[in-house]
Amino acid sequence: MPCVHYKFFSLLHYDTVTFSGLHISLGDLKRQIMSRQKLKVTNCELQISNAQTGEEYTDDNSLIPKNSSVIVRRVPVRGVKTTSKTRFITRTEPVSGTPKAIEDSSAPTPLAQLIKGWLCEETLGSTSTILYLLSLRKTRPL
Template sequence: MSCVHYKFSSRLNSDVVTFHGPHISLRDLRHQIMGHERLKATHCDLQVTNAQTMEEYTDDNALIPRHSSVTVRRVPVRGVKATGKTDLGSQTEPASRTSKEKKAPGGFRRRTYDTSMNPYHNHPVRTLTILRIILSINE
């Protein structure tokens, strides 16, 4: 059995793809790695680079010799334009009165709840204190 060692650039450990023959095509290597890692071809593509020479394999028919080490990166599917930022400001606010969306640092959206309807929302200590005050007044 022949093998190719692959390592994702974001991981510390490496894994092995086994095959028969003196080499494997880039297409077959990608297919086996995606199957082993449970990745879907519709969500991402794999960029494969030789770990020793830093040569990027781009041709699907390129032959990778056995016992090679490669570095793998997940990249967007070819033909899909990737954008660096998503415009969150153009989206409309939700119609619900009880929730609002606010931008957190980094452009991420954070869901907060409008507490004007219930000022003691999610504060059991305050609620318990208020109940004790009310009960003491009624006595």
């Protein structure tokens, strides 16, 4: 039975897709790979290139001969922006008690006060944020 051997760029071993005929279209190969790997069309596209020559197949109607080896890469769907992993941390003061005067935002806040206020909240920040605050200790007075 004719087959095409495929391997994801980051993996070491090849898997096999079997089909009937002398060749398989790129679109059919992509569909079979996505169904075998349980990938969703809405999440990513597959970029397929010949393992020996490095030639990238771009047309879904192009034919890939039997017993070929291809390299597969997952790429984001075109036209969709990826979400940023940046988190913004905001600190809010409790609303109980007497109203307080608004402090001048241009005055630097001591590091100890920042950490104390931050740790008083029920959520802790990421390790990198804590390390950043501790690195400020060298430049700001406690």
